[in-house]
Amino acid sequence: MDSSTATDSDQSSQDSSVMNNSDSVLHKIANLYAEQLMSDICLVVGNNRYPAHRVILCASSEVFQVMLMNPEWNECRKSVIELKEEPCCSMVFPQFLKYLYVGQIRISLQTVMPMLALADKYNIKDLVKLCVDYMLEHIAKAATQGYLISWLQYTIAFSPYHRNLTEALKRFLKWNLEIVADSKDYGDLDANIMILLLQQHDIVVKSEYELFWLLEKWLMCKKEQLDNDNSMSDIEKESIFRNLIESTIVHIRFSMMSPKELAHLLLNQVVSYHKEFLVQRMAIGMSYHSGQIERVEEVWNSEDGALQFTPRLYLNDVWSFNMLVKDFEKTKDYENFVACFFSQRTLAEREDDQSVTWEIEFFPRGVKHSRAKMVCSGEDIPECVLRTVRLRVTCKENFTRDERFKISVLLTGVQNKIQHIRTVHNRTEYFSDSFQVLNIDGLLPYKELDLASSKLSPHLIGPDRNNLCLSVIIAPMGPYTCYKAPPFEFK
Secondary structure (H helix, E strand, C coil): CCHHHHHHHHHHHHHCCCCCCHHHHHHHHHHHHHHCCCCCEEEEECCEEEEECHHHHHHHCHHHHHHHHCCCCHHHHCCEEEECCCHHHHHHHHHHHHHHHHCCCCCCCCCHHHHHHHHHHCCCHHHHHHHHHHHHCCHHHHHHHCCHHHHHHHHHHCCCCCHHHHHHHHHHHHHCHHHHHCCCCHHHCCHHHHHHHHCCCCCEECCHHHHHHHHHHHHHHHHHHHHCCCCCCHHHHHHHHHHHHHHHHCCCCHHHCCHHHHHHHHHCHHHHHCHHHHHHHHHHHHHHHCCCHHHHHHHHCCCCHHHHHCCCEECCCCCEEEEEECCHHHCCCCCCEEEEEEEECCCCCCCCCCEEEEEEEEECCCEEECCEECCCCCCEECCEEECCCEEEEEECCCCCCCEEEEEEEEEEEEECCEEEEEEEEEEEEEECCCCCEEEECCCCCHHHHCCCCCCCCCCEECCCCCEEEEEEEEEECCCCCCCCCCCCCCC
């Protein structure tokens, strides 16, 4: 190539421009769907027929590609293909098919799960992501509108995929059970999921007594479903319901109820269906409060028995208190908020029970340690600034021996304008004369609480999104409590 040719080529390159007319091309492809032009295949779903194009289906879905191009599949040679879909998926199939052509879709609480099921079935990854992202952003609303249970049970069945979504749904269920229990689909919660749920330590509820009533509500929903099932005899229904009572109520921690609450349980509706079993379980709680050590140890050594003497996250005046930081934007750097709390020293309710005094300090905008000098050496300690959201818990008692306490911090948040428990931190520590201060750092990402950001923290609540609310739970962990609960996992 001579120099003049190279110069002409360089000049041509400098004068060229990339012209983007992709919207027009997409419009032409969308028109193929809208006008049903040049279709070479027909998809039959239920009673409906949908003209389509092999090239679009194969380009969008690996499943369609194998189905329509692999000679080993019968569908490869057919121009009319019947797809077997669930009724809910059949209803959204037109929108699903349109997405393959136009790349846009309108989804709602009602349609997102069947749309996700279709996207999963045909392995359309971009649509899967759209659906999962939508569900993650609407969990609170799904809970109040009666969709959370069906979302959770679908993602569990589809495990191990959508793990992040499954974990988010499980957290909401554990930490906001009362919200879910008020929804229309609460009674649809699978019994196996309920059994695993009741074994968890980090259920947030007002009390174990309240949890029992929430379980009773679910049991009565299940009984109504059994009563409406004409395929079984009354004897079969009674047997199934009694087994359901036993398999769930065995995980209620009656020892965590007060004697007064235990007595009130005799008025419970479920008692009439299996009184002997329930009275036996309630007796465990009475034995614990009356100090019958041999009986307590017998239960503790039984299967799942240790769980009976371990507290959950109880939001009531005995176990917890709230801290509310109003007008958060006015909070200064390193400012702390201080409260005093008196917790119980033991889990069992006894007349000689003593309280434990705690000082609680909350640092939402970082911690600053001023410059100091060591007494023994005279060495200077430089100023130190920690950019963290911290809770400092100080025990004010002089213990003669190490005593173990569980400290839990629950942060309220908002999603879809619905207030709920959004974040939970748990720490179990031994306190003594030599260890009286516990710092819990990183309660929230430090930069998240920046009110100047374009996206406000989901933990800022109130009409003006300018309040920060947290609950602190302090529970003694006696000799019969256990650290670990069975994993909230499904096989």
